[in-house]
Amino acid sequence: MTDLSTYAKPSVAVDLAIMTVLDGRLKVLLVRRPEGDVAGYAMPGGFVRIEDSLETTVERVLAEKVGIDDVHFEQLATYGTLGRDPRGRVISIVYLALCSADTLQTAATGGRVLVNLLVDWSDQIGGPARVNREGSDLSLSFDHADILGDVVQRLRGKLDYSSIAFALLPDTFTLRAVQEVHEAILARPLTKPPFRRKLLDRGLIQPTGALEAGGAFRPAALYELKSKD
Amino acid sequence: MTDLSTYAKPSVAVDLAIMTVLDGRLKVLLVRRPEGDVAGYAMPGGFVRIEDSLETTVERVLAEKVGIDDVHFEQLATYGTLGRDPRGRVISIVYLALCSADTLQTAATGGRVLVNLLVDWSDQIGGPARVNREGSDLSLSFDHADILGDVVQRLRGKLDYSSIAFALLPDTFTLRAVQEVHEAILARPLTKPPFRRKLLDRGLIQPTGALEAGGAFRPAALYELKSKD
DNA sequence: CTTGTTATATCCTAAATGGTAATAACTATT
DNA sequence: AATAGTTATTACCATTTAGGATATAACAAG
Secondary structure, eight states: OOOTTSSOOOEEEEEEEEEEEETTEEEEEEEEOOTTSSOSEEOOEEEOOTTSOHHHHHHHHIIIIIOOOSOEEEEEEEEOOTTSSTTSOEEEEEEEEEOOHHHHHHHOOTTEEEEEEEOOOGGGTOOOOEEEETTEEEOBOTTHHHHHHHHHHHHHHHTTTSSHHHHTSOSEEOHHHHHHHHHHHHTSOOOHHHHHHHHHHTTOEEEEEEEOOSOSSSOOEEEEEOOOO | OOOTTSSOOOEEEEEEEEEEEETTEEEEEEEEOOTTSSOSEEOOEEEOOTTSOHHHHHHHHIIIIIOOOSOEEEEEEEEOOTTSSTTSOEEEEEEEEEOOHHHHHHHOOTTEEEEEEEOOOGGGTOOOOEEEETTEEEOBOTTHHHHHHHHHHHHHHHTTTSSHHHHTSOSEEOHHHHHHHHHHHHTSOOOHHHHHHHHHHTTOEEEEEEEOOSOSSSOOEEEEEOOOO
16 A cells, blocks of 8 residues: 555545434434535535544434434444535545434524435435425535435334444333334335334334333333343 | 534445355355455455445445456445444455356466355355365454355345356356256255246347357257347 | 156145224213 | 224135245256
8 A cells, every 4th residue: 555645635524414303303413504605505524523423423413413412323324426525525424313202303403404305216316405494495405315315214114133223212101103104114004013013023112011111092002122132 | 413523433345245256166255365364264344435336336345356358246234333343343244256167267376266165055045155175174354254155145136037157157148058057056956947937938048050169969059148129 | 768866837735914993991071 | 881983803715925845857978
């Protein structure tokens, strides 16, 4: 290998797809870009400093730009096409961050908005995402429409064999709540009994013994994630 | 966002896990690192120049450092832990590259070696990889043992729903050859009839009409990938 | 023409899947 | 206190899928 400082270096950033499910819909948190800069709405992100790891950078963006912490996040993919950022050569490492809806709603102030995220099924290749708020579509900056399309596709693929759905739920939850999260991500209805069976057979969750409160009809049992055993 | 040139930038590299199946074993192409540098064997890689896209960099490494082209490759993950390269801050974007065994064998000259790659199953979490050649283990540079562990895990996961297995085979192949590739990657035997059925039911391949030549017993039918329809 | 070996097809069992219908449990109302 | 209304949970069935054992077919070599 050659000396590390011989050539001009690209900039490296992390971009965060911070997602949740609210009212049966998949949402993502975007920031409105300032005037005079690149137009539209974008995922929050920040540059990776030479003394920070990727994870540290993610946590810094979450804290400083979004004002939340303690959320589950995982790396998805890295985008480095030339010209994807008109201001210069930027390579973006995209992370998926998941948290419950109430946390995100409090974070959606000022230039931050929580918007609906729509991605077609279209022969399991996905395609770019569309975002809208109160009926009107918003335009996405950079290549973020393509990225968010990929993000949703990966989310759908991981749903069955990972435990990401629980990252979108509070500590205790009903089986119906889990199903609603799955339906929002997959954008299609699921039938209850097989869903319950598969979920319980996976052995990831256990009943707490408590029941859902406040409902008008028969209360559902509350479950929680098993601790690792 | 801030000005792109305010802070010192990390270096960005691509590292290639160039893999094949030979004699029923999963192999990876490594380069012996020069004396006086970081010790051990490593994946071939190169720095991402500011005027090159990630894909261009991959193709450059394949051509200049390995001497092959026209191989299937796809991005896997990005590694950016502090201290993973003792020479400086390097973020590595890891690509998986797959090609047929004969291509790789001709490339394995000089400092390049084609070695066995072993990763335990261990409760589907993977763990670090081990590599050996002619019975003796080789030591891996940097964090490449951990990376190669992740690589094999991803390879195993994608085997059933993607067409990566065919990237390891010549243009026409027998069903048995496909099964051998799967068995080498999964490191366990598979039963023939269900494997054949699932493979054919997926509709990705079609018989060419020709038969395998040179064998001592009943020749198998040759298949090829269907063109996209 | 026989034998050895592998390729391919047939069949069976068990498990997972997708769904419908019945029952249970609770709230709210009368 | 009884009843209606709604949802949670269970029971059950039909279909498909996976895994595997066995039989048959096809070719080469002697």
